[in-house]
Structure formats: structure tokens, C-alpha cells
Amino acid sequence: MTQLNSASTVLTKSSESKTRSVKPEKPTWWIWAPYIWLFIVSSRSLSSWLSLARQDGNPVDPDLSGSPIDAALLTTLIVLGVGVLISRGERTKIILARNKWFIVLFAYMLLSIVWSNFPSITIRRSIRSIGAFVMVLMVLTENNPLGAIRALLRRLYLVHIPLSIAAIKYFRNIGVAYTWNGVEEMWIGLAVHKNNLGQVAMCSGLFSTWQVLQRWSKKKLTLDLLLLVLTLWVLRGSKNSHSSTAILGFIAGTALLFSLQFLKKRIARAKRIVLIGILVAVILTPFLYVSFAAFDTTPLALVLQATGRDMTFTGRTGLWKDVLYNAEKSPIVGVGFGAFWVGHIGYQMYPLENWSRVTPEWRPNEGHNGYLDVYIDLGVVGVVLVLIVVGAAFAGALNDLESNFELGRLRLALLLSVVMNNFSESSFLKGTHSLWFIFLLVAVNVPASLHTVSKKAARLRSIEPETLPATAPAAV
Numbered sequence: 001m002t003q004l005n006s007a008s009t010v011l012t013k014s015s016e017s018k019t020r021s022v023k024p025e026k027p028t029w030w031i032w033a034p035y036i037w038l039f040i041v042s043s044r045s046l047s048s049w050l051s052l053a054r055q056d057g058n059p060v061d062p063d064l065s066g067s068p069i070d071a072a073l074l075t076t077l078i079v080l081g082v083g084v085l086i087s088r089g090e091r092t093k094i095i096l097a098r099n100k101w102f103i104v105l106f107a108y109m110l111l112s113i114v115w116s117n118f119p120s121i122t123i124r125r126s127i128r129s130i131g132a133f134v135m136v137l138m139v140l141t142e143n144n145p146l147g148a149i150r151a152l153l154r155r156l157y158l159v160h161i162p163l164s165i166a167a168i169k170y171f172r173n174i175g176v177a178y179t180w181n182g183v184e185e186m187w188i189g190l191a192v193h194k195n196n197l198g199q200v201a202m203c204s205g206l207f208s209t210w211q212v213l214q215r216w217s218k219k220k221l222t223l224d225l226l227l228l229v230l231t232l233w234v235l236r237g238s239k240n241s242h243s244s245t246a247i248l249g250f251i252a253g254t255a256l257l258f259s260l261q262f263l264k265k266r267i268a269r270a271k272r273i274v275l276i277g278i279l280v281a282v283i284l285t286p287f288l289y290v291s292f293a294a295f296d297t298t299p300l301a302l303v304l305q306a307t308g309r310d311m312t313f314t315g316r317t318g319l320w321k322d323v324l325y326n327a328e329k330s331p332i333v334g335v336g337f338g339a340f341w342v343g344h345i346g347y348q349m350y351p352l353e354n355w356s357r358v359t360p361e362w363r364p365n366e367g368h369n370g371y372l373d374v375y376i377d378l379g380v381v382g383v384v385l386v387l388i389v390v391g392a393a394f395a396g397a398l399n400d401l402e403s404n405f406e407l408g409r410l411r412l413a414l415l416l417s418v419v420m421n422n423f424s425e426s427s428f429l430k431g432t433h434s435l436w437f438i439f440l441l442v443a444v445n446v447p448a449s450l451h452t453v454s455k456k457a458a459r460l461r462s463i464e465p466e467t468l469p470a471t472a473p474a475a476v
Contacts, residue, residue, distance in 0.1 A: 027139075027148040030084050033077050034135040038156055041132075042200050042434040043190040045070045071124075074131060081134040084141075091141040091450060098445045101392055105385045106130050109337045109429065112378060116336025117349070125338035128431025136440040145446050146407045152441075154211075157204040158223075161230050164189025164197060168234075179241070186241035189234065195425055198243025199435050201235040202421070206253040206413050213261050214406060245424045249417035256416055260401070260409045316368045316424060318354030323367045326350040327376045334379035337429070341365050341373075370422030374429060386428055389443060390419060396445035403448040411442040418442075 040046060047067040085092045096103065109126045116122040142148035167175025168187050177188045186194035208228040215224060235250060236242060326340070334340075340350060347363055355364070367373045374382045393415055400408030418439045422428055427435035 198246030202246040253413035253417040322352040366426040370428035393443035
């Protein structure tokens with residue numbers, strides 16, 4: 001009897017020790033490669049950080065000019081990423097099989113080299129867009145994809161947001177800039193423009209809110225709440241200049257996160273509510289515009305007035321007319337990926353008459369609408385492919401609500417914010433843009449079977465000692 005009790009005690013202690021030792025699998029060291037890529041595209045190019053400049057004093061544009069040092073860094077990361085994905089061949093094949101539309105989209109981008117007026121730029125920008133996809137696959141092929149996403153974003157924002165605040169407050173030659181006319185001060189932090197900083201803050205705010213909602217019951221909120229407060233301070237911008245689009249994206253994503261929190265135990269109903277909401281919006285929108293027309297206003301005008309903008313979207317409508325005018329020359333397949341916004345030579349080939357009348361001394365390097373930029377580059381075919389990818393991403397995120405609720409909720413919030421952001425800013429397909437990386441991170445569908453490792457670990461951690469056998473066979 002004594003031997004039985006002794007054996008039982010040893011078995012119980014051993015089981016308790018094993019149970020306590022099971023923790024969520026941490027990302028491998030390879031996660032630092034995507035981190036470097038994401039940090040660079042969320043802040044400034046390496047050549048900018050090293051203060052490399054042309055003779056005219058203008059910073060090198062790594063996306064347009066092909067800075068050797070930036071090309072070397074990104075190429076190294078891509079080659080490293082491809083090698084890692086080859087070593088994780090089985091998991092990589094499974095994910096690629098679930099995301100065939102991405103492959104079609106990238107193949108079409110590369111095909112546009114055939115009709116591009118600037119094939120070298122098209123090749124360079126296509127490789128970098130695909131390179132961001134490679135970096136994202138490095139994250140998602142980790143044994144615990146959700147844990148890898150959490151580690152990547154947490155490490156990024158815990159560095160980017162505090163350093164941006166320090167730059168704004170104490171290193172103003174880095175953290176503060178002025179509009180083209182020198183009138184308005186804008187916070188740029190570690191980024192290159194207030195809108196880029198606003199987009200980083202938008203995603204950081206959604207991520208930290210998601211973390212707070214997860215950990216609320218565990219009372220482990222100190223660092224997450226601090227990050228959220230710092231992020232909101234950055235998001236509000238300076239006194240006379242801020243990113244309204246990023247603020248609206250944060251509000252919409254946060255509302256979605258809280259809504260899903262209350263529907264956590266009713267996932268089927270949550271999916272129906274989201275789908276019905278989209279359907280109702282599509283059906284009622286025409287009737288709402290007719291009703292508002294009777295009062296000589298529109299819902300869009302009311303929203304813009306609330307955010308300090310006008311019906312021209314701060315002059316964007318004239319620019320959009322110019323883009324559409326140029327797009328009419330090749331509406332089906334576009335002018336070639338990345339072959340429209342190519343600097344001064346592009347302005348000569350594709351004049352921007354409406355924009356020039358408003359700001360003759362400064363030309364933009366994007367159309368301030370991601371869908372229009374895809375249209376001018378890749379035509380109707382490109383827009384359709386992007387919309388298919390977006391639709392597949394939302395469908396996959398809704399399915400994740402059942403198999404992995406927290407992953408699905410985070411994906412939906414970030415997807416919504418990025419899709420909204422592209423109505424007045426442009427990030428789709430741009431390999432050196434932070435929101436393209438974030439979009440890929442939450443748009444790529446990862447089969448539920450690849451999350452089983454972390455699920456099994458969670459189940460093992462939840463085993464209580466009382467559930468283990470109370471007795472054991474006597475030692476021989």
C-alpha cells in the first residue's frame with residue numbers, strides 16, 4: 001500500500017511538472033527577418049536612416065531610384081526568407097494551396113512587364129511586393145502562427161511608438177515636418193509623413209486594444225494599456241494636422257473588436273450579423289443618399305465635416321479625375337505595375353492638370369486611393385483580382401472566428417481598417433508600405449490544421465492534477 005501511494009505521489013508530481021512546463025511555442029529566431037522588413041517599411045529606408053542623399057540634397061527614393069544599400073538589404077531578406085520557406089516546405093505548400101488568388105495576382109503583376117513603359121521599375125516594385133509576401137509567410141509558417149503574429153507586432157509597436165514620441169518631443173529635426181507650403185506642422189515620428197505615422201498608430205491602437213480585451217480578466221494590462229495610451233497620443237496628431245483616415249480606421253476597427261467581444265460565445269450569430277450588416281449597407285446606401293439629397297446634404301459630407309475635411313477630400317477629387325483620365329488610355333490591363341507614379345518623367349507622360357492648378361509647386365507620388373492606383377497600374381483585371389483577394393480574406397477571417405476566435409477577431413479589425421484606409425490613401429501592392437505588409441499578414445488564410453500545435457499545448461496546460469490517475473501500478 002505504501003509503495004502504491006509513493007508511486008502515485010511521484011506520478012502526480014511528475015505530471016504537474018510537465019503540465020506547468022508546457023508553454024505556448026515561441027517564434028524562432030527567423031522572426032527577426034520579417035521584423036526588420038516591417039520596421040523599415042513602417043519608418044524610413046535604410047539609406048534615409050544613414051542620411052544618404054543625392055547631390056541635389058533630396059533623399060534617395062529606394063522604390064524609384066533603386067538605392068544599392070536598400071536593394072542589398074531587401075534582397076538579402078528575400079533570399080533568406082525563401083530559404084526558410086523551402087526548409088518548411090510542407091507548411092508552405094499547405095498555405096499556398098489555400099491562397100491561390102495571391103499567386104494569380106503576383107503572376108499578373110509580373111506579366112505587366114510586357115506592356116510597361118518602365119519595365120525595370122515594374123520588375124523592382126513587383127519583387128518587393130512579392131518580397132513582403134515572403135516575409136509574411138515566414139511568420140505564418142511558424143508552429144504557432146498567432147503567437148508569431150503577436151510577437152512580431154508587439155515588438156514593433158513597443159519600439160516604434162515610444163521612439164516616435166521621443167522624436168516628436170526632443171528630436172524635432174527627425175520627428176516633425178511641415179506641409180509643402182510651410183504653414184502646417186505635422187508629426188511624422190520615425191515615419192516620412194503624418195499619414196504614414198497615422199497608419200502605424202492605427203494598427204498599433206487596434207493591436208493593443210485587442211491585447212487589452214484578451215487580458216482584461218487576467219489583470220495583466222499595464223504594458224498593453226500604456227502602449228494604447230501612447231498610441232492614442234500619436235494618433236491625434238499635432239494641433240493643425242492629423243490623419244483623419246487613420247483615426248476613422250481605428251474607430252471602425254475598435255468598434256468591431258468590442259462588438260465581437262460581446263458575441264464571443266455566439267460565433268454563428270456574429271457571422272450572420274457581419275454578413276447582414278454588409279448586405280444592408282449595400283442595399284440601403286442608394287436610398288440613404290436620396291433621403292439626404294432632400295436636405296441638400298449627404299452622409300459623406302456630414303462625416304467629412306466631423307473630421308475637418310471637405311467634399312473634395314482635401315483636394316483629392318481633382319487628383320482622382322486626373323488619374324481616371326489617364327487610366328482611360330488603357331482601362332483593361334493598365335499601364336504596367338508601378339509604371340504610373342515614376343517621378344517627373346511620369347508627370348510629362350501622364351499630366352495632372354487638375355492637381356497642378358491647386359498645388360503647382362508639389363506633385364504627389366500616389367493617387368491617394370489604393371483602388372484607383374491598382375486601376376491605373378493593372379486595369380480592371382487588377383482591380384478584380386484585388387477585390388477577390390480581399391473577399392477571400394474576409395471569408396477566411398469569419399471562418400477563423402469558429403476555429404480560432406482571437407485570430408479571426410484581429411484579422412477582421414485590421415482588414416477593415418486597411419480596406420477603409422485605401423479609400424483616401426494608397427497601400428495596396430506596395431512592397432515598401434507598412435499597410436501592405438499588415439494586409440498580407442491578416443489576409444493570407446492559414447488552415448486551421450496548422451494551429452493544432454498551439455491548441456494541443458493549451459489543452460495540456462489546462463489539465464488539472466485532480467484529473468490524473470489517483471493510483472499507479474506498484475513498482476516491480
